[in-house]
Amino acid sequence: xxxxxxxxxxxxxxxxxxxKERLQILIAHxxxxxxxxxxxxxxxxxxxxxxxxxxxxxxxxxxxxxxxxKGADYDVLELNITLPENK
Amino acid sequence: xxxxxxxxxxKGGVGKTTxxxxxxxxxxxxxxxxxxxxxxxxxxxxxxxxGVERRVVYDFVNVINGESTLKQALIKDKRVxxxxxxxxxxxxDKEALTKEGVESVINExxxxxxxxxxxxxxxxIEKGAFMALYFADEAIIVTNPExxxxxxxxxxxxxxxxxxxxxxxxxxxxxxxxxxxxxxxRVEDGDMLSMDDIVEILSVPxxxxxxxxxxxxxxxxxxxxxxxxxxxPAGKAYIDVVGRFLGEDIPLRFTKAEEKKGxxxxxFG
Numbered sequence: 548x549x550x551x552x553x554x555x556x557x558x559x560x561x562x563x564x565x566x567k568e569r570l571q572i573l574i575a576h577x578x579x580x581x582x583x584x585x586x587x588x589x590x591x592x593x594x595x596x597x598x599x600x601x602x603x604x605x606x607x608x609x610x611x612x613x614x615x616x617k618g619a620d621y622d623v624l625e626l627n628i629t630l631p632e633n634k
Numbered sequence: 635x636x637x638x639x640x641x642x643x644x645k646g647g648v649g650k651t652t653x654x655x656x657x658x659x660x661x662x663x664x665x666x667x668x669x670x671x672x673x674x675x676x677x678x679x680x681x682x683x684x685g686v687e688r689r690v691v692y693d694f695v696n697v698i699n700g701e702s703t704l705k706q707a708l709i710k711d712k713r714v715x716x717x718x719x720x721x722x723x724x725x726x727d728k729e730a731l732t733k734e735g736v737e738s739v740i741n742e743x744x745x746x747x748x749x750x751x752x753x754x755x756x757x758x759i760e761k762g763a764f765m766a767l768y769f770a771d772e773a774i775i776v777t778n779p780e781x782x783x784x785x786x787x788x789x790x791x792x793x794x795x796x797x798x799x800x801x802x803x804x805x806x807x808x809x810x811x812x813x814x815x816x817x818x819x820r821v822e823d824g825d826m827l828s829m830d831d832i833v834e835i836l837s838v839p840x841x842x843x844x845x846x847x848x849x850x851x852x853x854x855x856x857x858x859x860x861x862x863x864x865x866x867p868a869g870k871a872y873i874d875v876v877g878r879f880l881g882e883d884i885p886l887r888f889t890k891a892e893e894k895k896g897x898x899x900x901x902f903g
Contacts, residue, residue, distance in 0.1 A: 561825075563821065563828065570827075
């Protein structure tokens, strides 16, 4: 075994580096996904906002866009409503 | 001031219970009144690792349900002064641990003058693991130099930072990375993640490295926390961990590969 392992070791791949690279990519992705995750209340919030707006203006579901963006130490709740054109 | 420390990892089989037993014994041996609680409801094992399995009468869930007092359930260690073990129950009811129940037990231990309360977490990220980390002031993340263990440690760190009581109150849980089952020779050969790699990936300060060692199995076979074996590298490494936790400045040991084999040894060895 001595002689063989001596030669094999020199051209064997460094698997530890491979492990490190894979983990760094994976964990960066998992962290990015988590920060993009919307809070649980978002669908309900969107629904209730729609109900209020519909008291005054008729809008479609697709005309309301709710988005949460995470900053360093603050979150931004972005709300876009496209009002129908006045006829 | 008492401190609650969770020993956790996400992944199973990385050495949480071995580390909890060693760490709690080490703290007690240094004169600090210490309780170690097994949170693995349904699959208790801390009692076995601590060698007190035949002395279990009441358990954690009995105390929470008011079926026994805390004093009745705590097992006083016969080897180390100041050390007490609270075993998990064997009940299969996962809902047995409630936030209120766990909190009342921890508060009672604090009132009884315990300096350290070590929470031995079960594997996974379900209720038992969540309860073990919820009240923690500090966390020891046990990680093996292996991809799945490192990834799971990262997940647990995320939970500590977002869902623990400290996080909810705007405080941070102080994190410590404990690498176990480390083989410096394999790191040298490029077949194992190095401690520097793991620290870089998880960005948690290192509190110690426990070398892979036969004495860990021997210790669990005999029900003696490995830290009490001060001849073994693993035992010594745990003693260092306890010292660092208590603020001592202790250099790492057992993290370098043994001297390279000579040419002839390589050829014929």
